[in-house]
Amino acid sequence: MRKPKKLLNNPDAVAREQFEGFMAAVDHLEPVGSYTAAFRKDFCSDKVAIVTGGGAGHEPMYGGYVGAGLADAVAIGDVFAAPSPDVIIETCSALNPNKGVIFVYGNYAGDNMNFDIAAELLEDDDIKSHTVRINDDVISAPKSNSVERRGIAGALYVLKAAGAAADMYHEFDDVVAATEKALKHTASVGVALGPCAIPRNDTFNFEIADDEIEIGMGLHGEPGVGKSKLGTADETVSTLMDKLHKDLDLHAGDEVCVLVNNLGASTQMELLIANRAVNNYLNDNGIAVYDCLVGNYCTSLEMSGYSISLFKLDEQLKCLYDASCHSFALRK
CATH class of the missing domain: 3.30.1180.20 (Dihydroxyacetone kinase; domain 2)
Structure with missing residues (x-):
């Protein structure tokens, strides 16, 4: 039986090492402590923050879409695993988002649970948030039950719209509406x-x-x-x-x-x-x-x-x- 073959170092350190390689290739992001997470160096706290994330193994999603006109920060988990609530909270804290946070991520159980926990903790600190779960995979559930659909590559379009809306619109609800509209399209x-x-x-x-x-x-x-x-x-x-x-x-x-x-x-x-x-x-x-x-x-x-x-x-x-x-x- 054919077995997988990859040119790696420690298989248990893949998420960390790929993140370090990613950070070495960019100069517009700052790491969040020792986590596999990063935020824009030029982020302005007077705009709505777009925060994304998910498991490693889908590169360049999600870290590849953090930058001007796109997401403002990313939290990355292990391979095919959600980032922990602690990582998400620390990533949001690094932004100091005065106008609130919009979470944009794939509709998977682990991501839903951990980002929801982070959203609740943010609310405790009087930081408003809204969650947009990418559910563009039309095969994974009927349209009448789209909340059960998985998120795949269409996340790129939603992040593009969210990032542009956060730059163009001053009101939190306007950015939310534009992001939700992009998802439906x-x-x-x-x-x-x-x-x-x-x-x-x-x-x-x-x-x-x-x-x-x-x-x-x-x-x-x-x-x-x-x-x-x-x-x-x-x-x-x-x-x-x-x-x-x-x-x-x-x-x-x-x-x-x-x-x-x-x-x-x-x-x-x-x-x-x-x-x-x-x-x-x-x-x-x-x-x-x-x-x-x-x-x-x-x-x-x-x-x-x-x-x-x-x-x-x-x-x-x-x-x-x-x-x-x-x-x-x-x-x-």
């Missing part, structure tokens, strides 16, 4: 071709045959709609796009941003072929493509496959998307 779905493995494990998280794919598999190997035989790129993308088209209720004349995101081990060639199919699908349906992003934006270790996210635009969201930003993983 974002939908994603993925396809897995091969498994991933947590660094300290000597087996893969799941099994999938060489001639199979799974539509809708989650970032940690959570089940999708089931396995099917490997087909062509165009056939696969068409299946994914049908689900996004329906979920966002797209019509001719609508305008969207497109994200083709590598889950970790797929090639640039595969991503670009997928992007070709996505654009052809949208053009055939009279839907305009405003912008495309293709590459590694929210990975899952060495999982093979990709996700597609659509961000349905209106004039407000287009303005927020077009606003300048500067971070490790995204610059406009």
Whole structure:
């Protein structure tokens, strides 16, 4: 049986070492004590703070989206594990957010619990907060029960809108409304071709045959709609796009941003072929493509496959998307 192979040091120190490497690559962030957490050096306490976070293993999510026009701070947990409430609280304290905090993170049980604890403790200190749980994965639950959906690569669009809104709007409720609106206009779905493995494990998280794919598999190997035989790129993308088209209720004349995101081990060639199919699908349906992003934006270790996210635009969201930003993983 094939076993995972990674070039590491101590498998138990992966989250710490990748964070140290990340911090060595940026000059606009300050670490939070000895935690795997950081905040913007230039943060102004007179604006609403956008704080994000989650488990390591999804790089460049989430630390890669901390910077001007994006998130203001990040708290990172172990591989595929939520940051602790202490880390989140210390990260918020480092910002000294006079106008409140908006938490933006993926909708997973551990993250929900720990960020909720942090939010309660902030309220005890008279710091208001609001939570936006990313739930863009259309496969993981029906739209009627969207609160149960997982968060995947569409988080990029929500963080982009939240960061821009925090710069543009003075009122806390206005920033919250813009962030929530961006979430409702974002939908994603993925396809897995091969498994991933947590660094300290000597087996893969799941099994999938060489001639199979799974539509809708989650970032940690959570089940999708089931396995099917490997087909062509165009056939696969068409299946994914049908689900996004329906979920966002797209019509001719609508305008969207497109994200083709590598889950970790797929090639640039595969991503670009997928992007070709996505654009052809949208053009055939009279839907305009405003912008495309293709590459590694929210990975899952060495999982093979990709996700597609659509961000349905209106004039407000287009303005927020077009606003300048500067971070490790995204610059406009």
